Structure formats: C-alpha cells, structure tokens
Amino acid sequence: MHDEHLPSASQQPASIDVHSVNYYYPGKVPLLAITNASFSVGPGEFVSIIGPSGCGKSTMLRLIADLLRPTSGQIAIGGQPPERLRRSRQIGFVFQDAALMPWRSSFGNVMLPLQVMRRAGKEGKAKADEMLRLVGLGDFRNKRPAELSGGMRQRVSIARALTYSPKVLLMDEPFGALDQITRDEMNQELLRIWETNRATLVFVTHSISEAVFLSDRVVVMSPRPGTIRQSITIGLSRPRLPAIKHEPGFFEYETQVLRALEGDA
Amino acid sequence: MAQVEESMERPANEPVATPEVAVSEAVPGRSWPSFRLAVSPGSQALRVILPLLAIGIFLLLWNYVPQWMGLHSYEVPTFSQDINALFSEWGTIGPNLEITITDALVGFAVGNLLAVIGAILFSQSRLIEWTFFPLAILMQTIPIIVIGPVFVIFFTVFGWGPYDPLPIIGLGSKPVLGVTILITFFPTLVNMTVGLRAIDPNLYDFMRLINASRWTILWRLRLPSSIPYLFSSFRITSTLCFVGAVVGEWMLANNTGIGGLINLFLLAINKQGLWASVLAVSVSSMAFFGIVLIAERVLVPWREER
Numbered sequence A: 001m002h003d004e005h006l007p008s009a010s011q012q013p014a015s016i017d018v019h020s021v022n023y024y025y026p027g028k029v030p031l032l033a034i035t036n037a038s039f040s041v042g043p044g045e046f047v048s049i050i051g052p053s054g055c056g057k058s059t060m061l062r063l064i065a066d067l068l069r070p071t072s073g074q075i076a077i078g079g080q081p082p083e084r085l086r087r088s089r090q091i092g093f094v095f096q097d098a099a100l101m102p103w104r105s106s107f108g109n110v111m112l113p114l115q116v117m118r119r120a121g122k123e124g125k126a127k128a129d130e131m132l133r134l135v136g137l138g139d140f141r142n143k144r145p146a147e148l149s150g151g152m153r154q155r156v157s158i159a160r161a162l163t164y165s166p167k168v169l170l171m172d173e174p175f176g177a178l179d180q181i182t183r184d185e186m187n188q189e190l191l192r193i194w195e196t197n198r199a200t201l202v203f204v205t206h207s208i209s210e211a212v213f214l215s216d217r218v219v220v221m222s223p224r225p226g227t228i229r230q231s232i233t234i235g236l237s238r239p240r241l242p243a244i245k246h247e248p249g250f251f252e253y254e255t256q257v258l259r260a261l262e263g264d265a
Numbered sequence B: 001m002a003q004v005e006e007s008m009e010r011p012a013n014e015p016v017a018t019p020e021v022a023v024s025e026a027v028p029g030r031s032w033p034s035f036r037l038a039v040s041p042g043s044q045a046l047r048v049i050l051p052l053l054a055i056g057i058f059l060l061l062w063n064y065v066p067q068w069m070g071l072h073s074y075e076v077p078t079f080s081q082d083i084n085a086l087f088s089e090w091g092t093i094g095p096n097l098e099i100t101i102t103d104a105l106v107g108f109a110v111g112n113l114l115a116v117i118g119a120i121l122f123s124q125s126r127l128i129e130w131t132f133f134p135l136a137i138l139m140q141t142i143p144i145i146v147i148g149p150v151f152v153i154f155f156t157v158f159g160w161g162p163y164d165p166l167p168i169i170g171l172g173s174k175p176v177l178g179v180t181i182l183i184t185f186f187p188t189l190v191n192m193t194v195g196l197r198a199i200d201p202n203l204y205d206f207m208r209l210i211n212a213s214r215w216t217i218l219w220r221l222r223l224p225s226s227i228p229y230l231f232s233s234f235r236i237t238s239t240l241c242f243v244g245a246v247v248g249e250w251m252l253a254n255n256t257g258i259g260g261l262i263n264l265f266l267l268a269i270n271k272q273g274l275w276a277s278v279l280a281v282s283v284s285s286m287a288f289f290g291i292v293l294i295a296e297r298v299l300v301p302w303r304e305e306r
C-alpha cells in the first residue's frame, strides 16, 4: 500500500569478511567470547546468524559494527575496516529492544541520525517520512514510543536504521520480544523492505524457522566460545510467502540447521 | 564542527556505560508499556479532595487539641488566631516575605544552574567526577546549621555586609543567598550526575554507531535523559530553598526576612505573629512546589508514573 514512493538505495551494498576473529571481553579474568570465527557475506546478501544463547552472536554484530574491536583477526566491509564505515555512517543497526528515545516521536526518532549528520533539512524530513511510510507507520509519525506496540517500535527502529541508507544493516534479534503472530508479520514486512532497499543484511536470531524463512544463508555458531560451525545456503526461491513454510524443502532446511546446531552435521 | 569522538576516549571494548550509582527508582522515561491503572474521572477528583481533607483535619486538630489538653492559647495559639495575626501583622510580614521569597528563588535558580554545570563537567570527565563527587556527597551531609554561619562569616570578612543588595539582581542578601545556593546545589549535582550517566546503553551505542560527537551525545542523549532526574531534584530543592532562606535569615539575626521576623516575634513573645509568618512561608513554598509539579507535567510528558 505504500509502494508508490519506493526509496532508491543510494548506496551500493558492501560485502562483509570476517577472518579468524578472536574476541576477549576484558576483565580480571578475560572472557573468550568468540574464537577463530571466519565467514563472509556477499553484497546484498541476507545472512542469519543462529546459535545457542551466550554463544557470541551479539558480540559478533558489535564487532562488525565497530562498537567492539577484535582482540585478533580482521574484519573488512567492502574491503575497508569497519571503523571507516562507521565513521562515514554506513552501518545500520537494529537492537533487540528498539532503543528509541522515549521523549521523541516516531518521526523524531527516525530524524535522529539525519540531525546528527546535519541533513535535517527539507530533504531529510521528506526522507524520514518516506521511511515511516515504508515501514507502515505513516499515521503514527507523531506518536511517542510509549504509545506504540512492540512491533511498531521495532518498525520505527528499522526506519531509523534505513534513513541514512547504510551499506550494511545489522539486526540483533529484532523480533525476539514479539509474539509469534506479530513476528511472522514483521518477517514478511522485513523481506518487503529489504527487497526495496537491498542492503547487505546480517540478522541474528534464535528461531530456526525465522532464519530459514528470511535468509539466503544461515550461519550456525557453536556454544561459547563461539565459532562458525557451518554455513547453510537456503535455496528457496524469492519472493517468499508464508505458504513456503509448509513446503517439504522448508522442513529439510530446518532439519539441516537443527542438526548443525546440535553439532552432528 | 570538530568531531571529538567519544568512542575513542575509552577503550573500544569497554562495556558501555551503565549507571554505576544505584538509583532508588526505576530508570525514568523508558519506553516500556505502562500498566497504569485506568484513572476514572471520579478518582481524579479524589486526588484533590483527599489531600484537602487531610489538611483540613490537621488544621482542626491544631485549632482544638492544644486547648483540650489544657494548653493556653499564648503557649500554642490556635490556627484561627494565626490567620488573624497574618492579616493584622501583614504590614510587617509582607515585605519580609518578599525578601525571603527572593532569597529562596534566586538561590534555587543559581544553585541549580551551578549544579547542572557541575554535573555536565562530571559527565564529560571521569577524572573530575572521581575527584569531586565524593566531596559533593560529603558536603551534602553537613547540616546547614553548621555551614550557614561559615557563610555568614565568610561574606562579612570579605566586606560584603549582610544587607548589601546583590549587585546583579539587586535583591536579596548575600550570606542568605550563600545558604540557599548551597542547599539547592548538592541535591541537583548528585541527581544530575546520576541522570547524565543513566542513559540507555543501546541508545549510547547507536549514537556511537552514527559517529556522534561527544557534544552531540551530551545535547541529544544525556541532557534529555537526565531531565526526569532534574525534576526529581526540583521536587526536593523547591521546598529546601525556602527552608534554607528562613534558616539563613534566622542565623544572620539581623531582623530581615521571615527568619529575622521569627527572632523578633520570639523576643516579643508574639506566638501568633511567629506562626503567621511561618504559615506565610509554608504557603509560598507549597505554591512554588506546585509550579514545579505543573512544569514537570508539561515539560516531561514522556515520564511514566509508576
């Protein structure tokens, strides 16, 4: 219904290369969170990371986003260090709890990155409104987060991450706190949004069916210290509709991911 | 614009700031859904009627209980006598009340302003915070009765006589202002320091992600996050500043302001006058407290009452 103003991706999506990364959380006894992790994500690819709780999925996203620095190993985004991309504001991030400013309206929250980038003029405002419409919140632009449902807040958070057209979009269990019905709806929406804004997307989840439904590839991590156990290409055709979940191929991929998680792939 | 980079000021892998000072209430302003009970119009009315009823009963008790207990009205004057005195002595009370209100409000404004500036400095440098925050807490524990006279002596020694009008504002007396500034300064300093640090760690990460400068993080994240904490402090300091003003004037003992009047009325054994002047200050400070509450409602609409 909002497709008349499709935003054009002004940035080319970039590839992500993670090469033998180790990460210790500092402390009296440093904690090894990620060990010898290597994987890559092609430009415009949708990759899910799945793994048991505490295996280092969030840590991995933070490393890619340059919110943490690897203890050893290299990460490159489009051949450049993540710091370069973060500084030029080409990384988008969606947090599990939306992380919106409670004192700002939906519109204000989506405007935040543009204000920080000093692009809050007429064009910026139009862009923010366009993004709100893209995520289906055109009518809620003046509502504060407290006046929105959990799913709507996540939509605002996605719109906020998309306003500045990042080359890569990182999502850390964005729908983890939602009920199953809303979650399925949001998955559907996310695919629609991603298909119109082909950013490289890394999506962290606990849910096997979510991972299979959304992704081109599912990267399976081992328990802590996290490492990459397997990378499973999902050969299901796009666009994907909810009905695909009932196809035998879908079950097969789910089983494959489950096996990899259990460690006997 | 100089992009001072906040993320570079600390090791990149340090876990993101979480408020390290325990706060007695839930972090205000979070966008969690609130499960507030539905407030019907009837219970809104109750919220006005019940406190008025409590105050009314208290005043009635004040009026009659001392008499029942056999106390004479010159020992504990009845409330109605105090009200009468308020009118009959208004010629004396009025101008002095004006002085006290000025001392209280100017102290409130200056004390809070200095405290906010101090807290911002703390929030920008751990070193400054580590150095001075414990001192601030220590200062807060010293009773005003002890520190007040120090101010009086300090200001007098520097040749600023007690009655010199404040040169800039042209009102108030310096030693008393010293007390009211001091008494409002510390609660706000402590609250604001906590508030400026009590930011949503994910929002802080988002600001770093979009390469926001230290200044931008202060202006767009820390300051708005801290406003509910500022108002928590206002609730305290809006009445404290009146206490400070009266105590300051009383200690100065130069017969100005309500504090000075209290001395005079005590000497003259005019208890009606004494209570009338206290009543005048109480009503003024309650009115100011009310203004602060209304301002909070208007300015912090995202704060959820829990």
Ligand SMILES: Nc1ncnc2c1ncn2[C@@H]1O[C@H](COP(=O)(O)OP(=O)(O)OP(=O)(O)O)[C@@H](O)[C@H]1O
Pocket (backbone or CB within 6 Å): A025, A026, A031, A033, A051, A052, A053, A054, A055, A056, A057, A058, A059, A060, A224, B015, B016
């Ligand atoms: N700031 C931190 N300081 C120290 N250790 C941490 C910190 N954050 C996470 N860890 C530890 O690092 C490991 C990986 O954490 P991480 O948050 O990346 O896991 P996760 O895979 O995202 O888990 P979940 O699925 O529960 O979100 C955990 O064992 C955790 O205890």
Ligand SMILES: [Mg+2]
Pocket (backbone or CB within 6 Å): A057, A058, A059, A172
């Ligand atoms: Mg996590």
